[in-house]
Amino acid sequence: MNIIVCIKQVPGTADVKIDPVDNTLIREDVPNIINPFDLYAIEEGLRLKESFGGKVTVISMGPPQAADALKEALSMGADEAVLLADRAFAGSDSWATAYTLSRAIQVIGAFDIILCGRQAIDGDTGQVGPGLARQLGITQLTYVFKIRKVDPPGKIIMVDRLLEEGHEIVEAVLPALLTVVKDINQPRSPSLADIRRAAKLKIRLMTATDLTGVDRTRLGLDGSPTKVIKIFNPPRREGILDMIRADTAEEAAAQLADKILSEKII
């Protein structure tokens, strides 16, 4: 079975702090990480390979340092890695990203399952997966938290999808694109030996010229229908904190209960 996993490198926002003076992001050497949801996608791809054979190809579109994310995926056990890096791709919105990934996947070749994370934690859109499925004209299964059954010769997959009211079980025709949520698995951590082995593997680099039949007007900033016109910090609510001070927990609780009731929300 050929499995493709789309991964994005994102700023590891764990260490980001907001400067209390000018309300800007303070980033001191914040390392880039694999989008956390994509780790689940990689893990699920590896598990499918372990059950059904085949290979896992990880693909990422991004600046050259996105190679680090791909190396990490290789050390987890992925077989091949493709980096889509070209100035022509820069500034892509979710439409252009899905388009570019779809053309690259057509060049990479036949596949049975594509896995994406539920959303990227920098953009938080969750649109690239559905966009990519549509570009490729394949079945789309979002918010998957369990793969129940895969029947590669019969071209059938059965999954559980997480929705607001509960979960639904869906049977679908392969090839399919799945976006996965956190509950699906526990991603493995590569050992030192894995990391060393992965360091020797080559990453295949693709630029716009490698994408056959690509419409260049649909790439990057130019090909992106949406434009960011302004970025600003959310309005702060400063000086609003009412700190309750009392000698005993009972007193503090009594004061707090009064204040909450005065808000007339209970």
Place this chain on the structure above:
Amino acid sequence: MPLLEIDKTKCVGCGNCVDVCPFGALSLEGDTVVVNEKCTGCGACLEACPFMALRLPESPSPGTGDMKQYSGVWVWIEQFNGQMGNLAIEILGQGRRLADLRHSALTACVLGHHIEPITREAISYGADRVFWVDAPSLAVYRTAPYAAVLINLARLHKPEIFLLGASSRGRDLAGSVATDLYTGLTADCTGLDIDPEKGLLIQTRPAFGGNIMAMIICPGHRPQMATVRHRVFEKPPANLLRQGEVITIAPALTEEQISTRVTNFIPEIDKVNLAYARIIVSGGRGVGGPEGFKPLRELADILGGTIGASRSAVDAGWISYAHQVGQTGRTVRPDLYIACGISGAIQHLAGMKTSKVIVAINKNPDAPIFSVAHYGITGDLFQIVPALTAQFKKRLNK
């Protein structure tokens, strides 16, 4: 090569842009700033520059043709088991507002099976026209048959604006529809407005887990599509006397053309509906273990609230992921959020800081949670929370 262009004649090397760059792509070299290949062209730095030395190349989009052919605001009415959800009503209210600003009509797209009452409801909440598509193949939401209907209708009738809910189904559907229409889609909007000069839809949405707000437009493609977050906009009142037109539309795909089948639906047993909870009592690492949620549950029971949690508590296995609030959990906007033993990491704040009233109970007076709280108590949650429960028991006569 990075996208950002730096006008070296204007740059004085103040470093403001270096601080705001979320990707660490800018640095100071002598008296000017330099950009490296980490730049993604996000534009976060443009505003920060007091000297207007930074620029992103502007280029005309290929576009969808003549913008003037496009008019009207559309909304997709999400329904589950024949019931229209709150989010759909909130979007009808926004759709109505935008349609009035554009002096155009509001159309509701109602898809499903046995859903006729929803067509009338949609009109009562502000729709002028309803596209009503009723078929067994649409009874349960599935991407392909729903997307096919909306894509066909949008190609034929050319709406200017198209809004959907940022629910699981709404995001699933919007991504598919926008792809075929080759148009812009802005996810998870918390603000929608019309630019008075150009008439464009200005879409405001949080990014980077809520640290940054972005204003986004879609100048050269139509419709301008957006998904809208729940509980950001008020529900409009229903006017049962409102009149509107209901147009019957045939489904676009036959069952044979659809590659998915929903075989079963399992409602959530331990129903955690955080998204619409009015009151949330949330616990973090400070609760110390699974039993630590017990006093929180007692408080939540008295208040009619729901239990939330930080990622640390979820990762430790003390409570299930369905309770997680934050960037990688649920985004919530209750009337009251009581954070107990939660430090207030930025990823947690991203999911709850727009709550109407925030209460923080934490041992550490410097915990960042206090920076977003309206009321705070410094102290041990195992003393404060039971005392608070007792107070409410008394006052609410329970």
